[in-house]
């Protein structure tokens with residue numbers, strides 16, 4: 001089967017099983033970008049608690065959050081874990097938007113995806129997955145987000161080998177699928193869902209998984 005057809009089948013199986021995931025949870029592009037930094041190395045429940053702290057105090061704007069000291073910001077986002085490191089990362093991100101874009105996030109997000117991505121990657125603490133999540137979910141531009149689930153599932157179904165890095169996997173999807181932000185949005189969300197529910201790191205739960213039999217691999221156990 002051609003790679004494009006294979007990746008389309010991958011998507012179809014997940015979509016048929018889970019339906020639309022309505023990602024990314026967040027009311028504004030700014031909230032989505034803050035969430036993308038807070039979710040590094042933690043689960044979404046913890047991020048929600050940190051976001052709720054900020055929302056309750058009416059702080060979920062770049063102006064309000066930029067005015068907080070590092071210590072204050074760290075305290076609000078404490079539930080997300082690694083709160084001192086994440087406070088620094090958020091402040092680095094605010095410095096980019098305030099310093100080069102006069103605090104105008106909408107203007108910043110209007111740039112082409114490749115430029116946006118490069119600028120975000122120049123921020124200390126923002127890596128490819130975080131940058132791409134921001135480009136796709138906050139700016140609505142078509143870039144494929146790769147994560148550990150994507151890597152694991154593709155290896156277990158013998159579509160890639162373990163030496164594939166972030167960019168090689170991203171290229172695999174972007175070279176073989178239509179450049180469509182709605183498709184990339186849903187695809188990544190579906191992969192996260194199947195990874196969480198079935199394709200666990202320690203042991204895949206293949207029975208009942210919508211990907212059982214995909215690419216001829218019934219189970220990777």
Ligand code: SF4
Pocket residue numbers: 153156157194198199200204205206207209210211212213218219220221
């Ligand atoms: S069938 Fe098994 S190996 Fe494949 S994605 Fe599902 S849990 Fe993972």
